[in-house]
Amino acid sequence: MHEIITVQLGQQSNYLATHFWNTQESYFTYSENEESPIDHDIHFRPGLAPDGTETFMPRTVIYDLKGAFGTLRKLNALYDVNDEANPPQALWDGTTTLYRAPPLAESAYTTSLNQGLPPPRLTPASIRFFADYSRVFYHPRSLIPLEYGIPAPAPPFERHAAGEDLFAALDREHDLLDRDLRPFVEEADCMQAVQVFAGLEDGWGGFAGRYLERLRDEYGKVCLWVWGVQEGDGWLLTVRLTQDRRLLRLANKARTLTELYKQASIVVPLAVPERLPARIHLDPAVQWHTSALLAAAVESALLPSRLKDPAKRESLGGMAEVLNTMGKQSVAGLQMSFARSDSEDQEDIRPRKKLSEEELSEGVQLDVRFTPSDQLEPYSRSNGFDRPRVFSQLIASRGYGDEEAEDVEMDELGRRVRRSAYEPVTKSYNSALKFPLLDSFPEIFRGDDGEPLTGAINITSSLSTDSSVSSRLKQLRSTVIRSIGLEDRETLGNELMEMADEYHEGWSSGSDEGEDD
Helix, strand or coil, X not given: CCCEEEEEECHHHHHHXXXXXXXXXXXXXXXXXXXXXECHHHCEEEEECCCCCEEEEECEEEEEECCCCCCCCCCCCCCCCCCCCCCCCCCCCCCCCCCCCCCCCCCHHHHHHHCCCCCCCCCHHHCCCHHHHCCCCCCHHHEEEECCCCCCXXXXXXXXXXXXXXXXXXXXXXXXXXXXXXXXXXXXXXXXXEEEEEECCCHHHHHHHHHHHHHHHHHCCCEEEEEEECCCHHXXXXXXXXXXXXXXXXXXXXXXXXXXXXXXXXXXXXXXXXXXXXXXXXXXXXXXHHHHHHHHHHHHHCHHHHECCCCCXXXXXXXXXXXXXXXXXXXXXXXXXXXXXCCHHHHHCCCCCCCCHHHHHHCCCCCEECCCCCCCCHHHCCCCCCCCCEEEEEEEEECCCHHHCCCCCCCHHHHHHHHHCCCCEEEEEEECCCEEECCCCCXXXXXXXXXXXXXXXXXXXXXXEECHHHHHHHHHHHXXXXXXXXXXXXXXXXXXXXXXXXXXXXXXXXXXXXXXX
């Protein structure tokens, strides 16, 4: 079945992944006359609840600090067969006193879903945890709350080393992969990949680096696809983060990127840009909003990996192979554009019959680019208009019929010729399946009249590797290098430069162009 197992690390990742799983759940059909274009077995596992009820739950492992799960319980309505008011009797028949922490109140949205009632409209004020807008039941093995103390003076879990230390302590005691991941791997028929959502800028980056190292040791050549989430410039300007805190986050990211680069098949850093098209309305300080925009692009970009039609389906390994053209270009960027299916502006993002030579060389540019700026001052983002050299690009369009998107890209022979000639490689995918705007999804997409869009929308997304990665890595190195301890400074600096060299305009790592420090 070529299953994909997901690992979610930290609050930012869990907000994004909750939108992802809500979208996957919406693809289920319950009528004999209606067939979903999605192969649900790729992301969902069949099972039986204790009472014999058939279940279908995500193949995912969710890590977060204790308390961040909110009302999400290990024993949900499908597995909690005991009456809480009358717990089972233990062997001890003497007097016992049971102490319970006051339970958190469910959100009105969750309560309505559990009762089968139409849920109320969600607002930022009604979202306390990612559980408050979740539409999915998880298997008890999926939820892994972690204990972590709060060191002074830094806020909890803010330092990269804290994540490394936490992973080392837990792995030494429990063997995390054996305890948490292996049960999902063993019940898969043929696991094709592990998809990881991870924060890059805090302790979860350190945790992710060690987790990926163990994954690669344990599962060898399996595709490891990482979505690296970080805060965007709009959030940084809103919360007015101090320069020291911003520098710490960038130093954390530099360490995390070099570690993930060694292990992952593809790493896609993600951040919501400060400037957005007029038809996207969101509050950059509201994680429910920003994670929804990221989820729309992420879910659309990898839609081909879960399509039921074998002629249209592509494995994550196959997509990674196209992106990582030369074998060491594993850091990719994500873009997207959207349109209402009945609007005129969809012409701008509709797949063409054939890409122009300019698009093959320079890549298709979409409305929203999720590449983090990685600058110390958010408002100092470069205003240059130089277009980067594109090495490879995957374009996924949804909401369009096959007649609108036949023969969008070159054939496999054409890609081989361009690869051997060190020319950009492009591959495109198309699906008629639109992106659903669920009641759990914020009203961030607007029409030309400014009113929120409802129902579903067309989305074109792009994953690409290009020469801008080189300049960003060098800039990141210049920004953080003096804040790194002497014992690590040379190693980290060299690793960032080696990564940057793989993305030079000329595709050669022999150039010294742009070196600093």
